[in-house]
Amino acid sequence: MNKSLLSVAEPPIENQTQHLMPITQRPDVVFTKGKGHYLFDASGTAYLDMMQGWAVNTLGHSPNFLKHALLNQAEQLINPGPAFYNKPMIELSNTLCSASVFDHVFFANSGAEANEGAIKLARKWGQLNKQGAFEIITFKNSFHGRTLATMSATGKASFAPLFEPKISGFKKVPFNDPQALINAISSNTTAIMLELVQGEAGVIPAEYDFVKKLETQCKQHNLLLIVDEVQTGVGRTGKLFAYQHYGISPDILTLGKGLGGGVPISALLAKQAVSCFAPGDQGGTFNGNPLMCASALAVLEALEAENILSNVNKMSELLQTEFFELSQKYGLGQIRGQGLLLAIDTGAYDAHQIAASAFRKQLLINAPRSNCIRLMPALNIGPEEIYKAMSVLEDCLSELS
Structure with missing residues (x-):
């Protein structure tokens, strides 16, 4: 047959x-x-x-503007390598900084990678400016990623027994509890890191007064304020960045997820005063890839145009x-x-x-x-x-x- x-x-x-x-x-x-x-x-x-x-x-899925951005960029340049500038990388860094309170950007591939970079940056800043302070205060039920360091920073209870020993140097306190936060600050503290809406915890917003008190503590104790906006950034909360709802000015911000509209790109943003990486401290083979940066640019342009x-x-x-x-x-x-x-x-x-x-x-x-x-x-x-x-x-x- x-x-x-x-x-x-x-x-x-x-x-x-x-x-x-x-x-x-x-x-x-x-x-x-x-x-x-x-x-x-x-x-x-x-x-x-x-x-x-x-x-x-x-x-949404496969929007025309994103398909066109990918196709147009693919016809010009896909990957020159991270050791060289490319036009979409430069344009995206300028766009993000002009729309925010930040001065420098490092592009990565996932939210966890951006948060890992934020942890490294805060620790180096502590070495240079706070006699080697390295501890970062995070919050119970938080989620910052699945690398070993970001799992160590995460306050998700089910992560606690996994992949021990984890990275030390993270203190986890109850969310929206200013007194617990104050009690956790010590001479070893270099930064406070939080999500303004704890998504994996069940979508728990940070209370306005708590965030303002947290920012005050950062100023009083010379601590960096790191805001993880991997899930809340790029318009998700009704403003381009969630920190804008609170009237605060973070030192470090991380973006991911929606930044690329479906393609893998994330960003670590920092004010110039705390941007202390030296050449060799941070990097990655695909960081700043023009195909991904062109996609993110198209997303930001569509948000405004539409x-x-x-x-x-x-x-x-x-x-x-x-x-x-x-x-x-x-x-x-x-x-x-x-x-x-x-x-x-x-x-x-x-x-x-x-x-x-x-x-x-x-x-x-x-x-x-x-x-x-x-x-x-x-x-x-x-x-x-x-x-x-x-x-x-x-x-x-x-x-x-």
């Missing part, structure tokens, strides 16, 4: 993925296409994506209103967050069950905790997608009731 006439069944997915390290639990679906607010699996089924790669796809920050604030209000109605109807809990980084406590409902039910209904949401649902949609999301997502969520809650 002609083999071309035979129907050959595709092997089960576990046989296709057997060579991938099992570093996370993934559903038995292979996504093959993304467009706008939707992901499509191999059968063509569309999933409404309210996670967007964990706040990575700033303006008035995206205004949309973030409008859609945030709509989402919170819809969340409130669900909360009233099903006895859910607190709604938290800022801009389009929002969460709702699920009360008596298991958030992981809700997320699994939503997936079966082609809605992608995230449950960072067993009692919390988190949404991180594209910043150009509209009412149509929000109403559809809320309708599916209500169906899930109704079934679980």
Whole structure:
């Protein structure tokens, strides 16, 4: 018989993925296409994506402006090497500094890498300016990455027993507790590092008064203030950077996720007064890669050209209103967050069950905790997608009731 006439069944997915390290639990679906607010699996089924790669796809899947930026740059220069300047690297550094309080930028490939650089920079600054001070105060339930140093800085309880011995020199104190912070400061302290919204903890914002007191302590004790905006930066909270909501002026800032709109790039920003790396202290083969920098430039230009920050604030209000109605109807809990980084406590409902039910209904949401649902949609999301997502969520809650 002609083999071309035979129907050959595709092997089960576990046989296709057997060579991938099992570093996370993934559903038995292979996504093959993304467009706008939707992901499509191999059968063509569309999933409404309210996670967007964990706040990575700033303006949705495969936006035209990003495809054009990648193609145009690829036709000119992909990788000259990190030992040389390239035009997108220069333009992106100028754009980020002109839009912020910072003077210098180091480009990396992931948020963890940017945070690792921030830790190194703070320690070197302590060596030069504070008689070798090296300790960095971080916060319980924080998340700064999965390198050994950033896991050591992270306050996530499940990280505590992993990969011991970790890097010493991190003090973890309760979030939003100014007295605990004050008690932790010593002559060995060189910096305080925090997320202004603790995303992995369930979207817990820093209280305004706490942040202002924290900044005061930094000034009084000559400490660096490091703000990790890997998840909150690039418009996610309704301003270009979350620190702008608090009226503070950090010494160091880290960006990642949404900076590239879907491609791997991150940034470590610092004021000139604390930018003390010497040649050889920091680097990386792909840092400042023109293909990635051109993509990030295109994202920042699109945010401004399309008035995206205004949309973030409008859609945030709509989402919170819809969340409130669900909360009233099903006895859910607190709604938290800022801009389009929002969460709702699920009360008596298991958030992981809700997320699994939503997936079966082609809605992608995230449950960072067993009692919390988190949404991180594209910043150009509209009412149509929000109403559809809320309708599916209500169906899930109704079934679980």
